[in-house]
Structures are given as C-alpha cells and as structure tokens.
Amino acid sequence: MPAERVFVVVLGADQKGIIARTSTLLYEKGANIEDVQQKIMDGTFVMTLLADVSDCNCDTAGLRDSLEDLGAQMGLTVMVQAESVIKAMQRV
Template sequence: MKKCVITVVGKDKVGIIAGVCNYLADNGINVLDISQTIRDGFFNMMAIVDMENGAKKFDEVSRDLEVLGGEIGVTIHCQREEIFEKMHRL
C-alpha cells in the first residue's frame, strides 16, 4: 500500500472537500481517513490516502493537487507517508 498524507489549508468556502475528493476519486485514489476543522473562518483538512491503484504517479498527483489548490483558493500539500512520519517524529 502506498499511503500519502494530504493537507489542505485556507479560508473556508463551499466546495473545498468536494474539489479535493473529486480529484482523488477521478484518479483512483482511495481515501482511508479524513478529518477537517474550521477555526475562525479558516479551513484545515488532513487526509490519508492509498495511491496503490491510482492512475497517476505520486509526483504528478502532488503537482495536480497544488494546481487545484490555487484554483480553489487553498494550499494543498501531498507527502509520502514515510516522509511525513520522519518529519514529525519527536
């Protein structure tokens, strides 16, 4: 299983989750876990996804999500699970 962590941050508005999840579904990427919060009008989402059967490679998905973020007015980062874990290890 090729897991990745996707984070989405920005000013809250309608359609953020739909935009991200539609992209993932259209590319065969399975959402394993997702959480989102809104604080003081700012949207924050974290999703763990499985890219094992995805239609695109990690680098292309990461670039596509960055572009999508610009289109919908948020910042989207996609990191491989092992990199995310190493960066956040105490």
C-alpha cells in the same frame, strides 16, 4: 518507491466544495481515501486526507500537480506528503 499512502493537506479560507472537489479529484486519479480530518485552526480551514495511492493512474508528482492546480483555482494551499515522512517525524 511510489509512496503507498500519502497525506494531502489543504489549508486556506473555508468555502463550499473543498472536500467535494478534493475527494472527486482523488477518485478520478484512482486514490482511495482512508481517513479525513478537518477543523478550523486560528480561523483557517485545515484538512488532512490520508489516501492509498497504490492503484493511482499517475505518480505522486502527477497527483501533487493536479491537487496544487485545484488549490490554486480555489485560493488554497495544498501539500502532498508521503505517510512515511510524517510517521518518521511523529512516531518513534
């Protein structure tokens, strides 16, 4: 089951270009961003993007690898999780 929608979580020090570079990468991979939330929590930049990946040109693992590489370049932690996991945990 390729997850239809995934959450991308980005954590780390605030800097220029986090949203721009993350969303560009998602665009290049064919993902459609449906929701973005972002705030500073305890001095840490936290962003979540909800993306529809059903038309992606790679699988979830490939997308995760690319996003993690980008995170490594920018000194950020990036996680990709299926929406279904978050929904199972946070909604009854």
